[in-house]
Amino acid sequence: xxxxxxxxxxxxxxxxxxxxxxxxxxxxxxxxxxxxxxxxxxxxxxxxxxxxxxxxxxxxxxxxxxxxxxxxxxxxxxxxxxxxxxxxxxxxxxxxxxxxxxxxxxxxxxxxxxxxxxxxxxxxxxxxxxxxxxxxxxxxxxxxxxxxxxxxxxxxxxxxxxxxxxxxxxxxxxxxxxxxxxxxxxxxxxxxxxxxxxxxxxxxxxxxxxxxxxxxxxxxxxxxxxxxxxxxxxxxxxxxxxxxxxxxxxxxxxxxxxxxxxxxxxxxxxxxxxxxxxxxxxxxxxxxxxxxxxxxxxxxxxxxxxxxxxxxxxxxxxxxxxxxxxxxxxxxxxxxxxxxxxxxxxxxxxxxxxxxxxxxxxxxxxxxxxxxxxxxxxxxxxxxxxxxxxxxxxxxxxxxxxxxxxxxxxxxxxxxxxxxxxxxxxxxxxxxxxxxxxxxxxxxxxxxxxxxxxxxxxxxxxxxxxxxxxxxxxxxxxxxxxxxxxxxxxxxxx
Ligand code: NAD
Numbered sequence: 160x161x162x163x164x165x166x167x168x169x170x171x172x173x174x175x176x177x178x179x180x181x182x183x184x185x186x187x188x189x190x191x192x193x194x195x196x197x198x199x200x201x202x203x204x205x206x207x208x209x210x211x212x213x214x215x216x217x218x219x220x221x222x223x224x225x226x227x228x229x230x231x232x233x234x235x236x237x238x239x240x241x242x243x244x245x246x247x248x249x250x251x252x253x254x255x256x257x258x259x260x261x262x263x264x265x266x267x268x269x270x271x272x273x274x275x276x277x278x279x280x281x282x283x284x285x286x287x288x289x290x291x292x293x294x295x296x297x298x299x300x301x302x303x304x305x306x307x308x309x310x311x312x313x314x315x316x317x318x319x320x321x322x323x324x325x326x327x328x329x330x331x332x333x334x335x336x337x338x339x340x341x342x343x344x345x346x347x348x349x350x351x352x353x354x355x356x357x358x359x360x361x362x363x364x365x366x367x368x369x370x371x372x373x374x375x376x377x378x379x380x381x382x383x384x385x386x387x388x389x390x391x392x393x394x395x396x397x398x399x400x401x402x403x404x405x406x407x408x409x410x411x412x413x414x415x416x417x418x419x420x421x422x423x424x425x426x427x428x429x430x431x432x433x434x435x436x437x438x439x440x441x442x443x444x445x446x447x448x449x450x451x452x453x454x455x456x457x458x459x460x461x462x463x464x465x466x467x468x469x470x471x472x473x474x475x476x477x478x479x480x481x482x483x484x485x486x487x488x489x490x491x492x493x494x495x496x497x498x499x500x501x502x503x504x505x506x507x508x509x510x511x512x513x514x515x516x517x518x519x520x521x522x523x524x525x526x527x528x529x530x531x532x533x534x535x536x537x538x539x540x541x542x543x544x545x546x547x548x549x550x551x552x553x554x555x556x557x558x559x560x561x562x563x564x565x566x567x568x569x570x571x572x573x574x575x576x577x578x579x580x581x582x583x584x585x586x587x588x589x590x591x592x593x594x595x596x597x598x599x600x601x602x603x604x605x606x607x608x609x610x611x612x613x614x615x616x617x618x619x620x621x622x623x624x625x626x627x628x629x630x631x632x633x634x635x636x637x638x639x640x641x642x643x644x645x646x647x648x649x650x651x652x653x
Pocket of ligand 1: 302303304357407498
């Protein structure tokens with residue numbers, strides 16, 4: 160079968176399954192979520208072995224980040240799905256519509272394509288899949304071919320989930336391209352921005368909505384007043400987990416020159432404490448995914464600026480946790496996202512210069528700020544933009560179940576995790592229901608138009624902008640009128 164036929168067949172089957180309406184049943188969705196959980200439990204050893212083979216990912220990181228995390232996400236969805244699928248009333252409807260039903264009613268977008276990246280190859284497809292299932296979509300899952308063992312292990316998903324609604328399609332760029340030519344109702348892509356643009360162009364052909372979870376250079380700004388031993392530990396965890404191949408890893412550090420020497424000492428100590436003096440022997444330290452990325456990261460290291468690490472072994476695709484100092488904004492390491500275990504430190508005059516450097520680049524996925532000074536934090540937050548802003552730690556915001564995660568501008572569009580994933584795969588349909596009664600009121604709007612009717616309607620329907628707003632008295636009047644209208648309806652006067 161050609162890649163085109165494979166893509167068409169999978170999408171055709173998913174489309175037919177969606178049109179059958181079976182995913183509209185919330186009990187069916189719950190059953191699929193539980194089946195996905197069974198997959199994670201039954202296949203966990205295979206998945207962990209695949210992660211180790213692909214990335215030398217240790218059990219702690221593999222189980223925590225790629226098996227237990229999606230399982231926890233499933234639990235959140237199972238606990239909340241009944242409330243999430245329930246239509247939600249619109250806010251204040253105004254006096255004129257007090258008797259009407261005005262709600263946002265979630266309906267599944269339809270057939271979705273989920274394209275994953277290789278660095279967290281399991282969870283980056285499963286966490287969106289969980290929300291797509293909760294929302295009632297049918298899904299084609301396309302794991303990254305770069306993490307080939309994990310992709311192969313994910314194929315077993317098809318044995319657990321409904322075989323018409325959910326399909327895992329493995330292969331290279333040719334199959335992703337063929338899939339992108341099909342009509343989907345939503346495309347959820349995780350990966351680099353170059354391919355992100357290809358995905359968005361392909362989706363535009365069908366006017367399909369997209370979520371783009373991209374990367375970028377996430378800065379880490381350190382104030383002068385911090386306990387650098389704690390800061391170093393927290394940066395180490397965010398930067399060197401998965402050997403730096405994490406989209407939300409701090410990409411580079413900005414601090415004043417006076418902070419740099421002590422920070423380097425603290426980072427050296429933190430690295431030795433966690434991975435010993437020879438991280439290559441540490442079972443907890445990962446490897447670079449492949450030769451292409453090894454060569455890419457190697458080129459970013461300037462030996463003259465290395466203060467910690469710098470050792471490499473190309474046969475093992477090993478690069479030691481590396482810290483470089485006095486890096487300049489136009490150095491190679493600052494050109495693109497590092498996506499490897501290399502931490503450049505740039506020194507700045509003050510926080511204004513740090514803000515200037517951040518704002519001269521694409522909007523990052525995350526900005527990390529370390530400080531106990533509220534005004535430092537507030538100014539940095541106010542004058543910059545990023546998908547997430549995290550204070551005094553790194554990456555753990557990702558674990559908060561209902562905190563939406565996603566980028567802005569160059570780091571992506573759309574959010575997911577918890578309710579946000581459900582929302583991403585749902586169309587929040589507006590539904591308004593009126594009765595056929597009350598014509599004595601409705602006739603005011605029918606032609607022939609009169610100035611008197613217009614004046615009444617304008618008064619009832621429209622608001623005039625006022626400095627300070629209307630909220631207090633307006634809400635009270637609306638409440639009283641709504642209560643009156645409900646009474647009228649209940650007593651059946653009209
Ligand atoms: P990758 O090479 O695995 O590519 C991602 C997907 O794109 C794959 O499934 C692949 O099949 C597809 N693809 C590749 N080339 C294509 C082409 N020419 N046409 C169509 N599809 C194609 O991953 P990557 O791009 O190396 O991923 C790393 C990037 O992903 C980094 O920038 C990282 O920051 C980002 N990332 C972001 C997140 C997030 O949640 N925001 C998470 C992980 C990674």
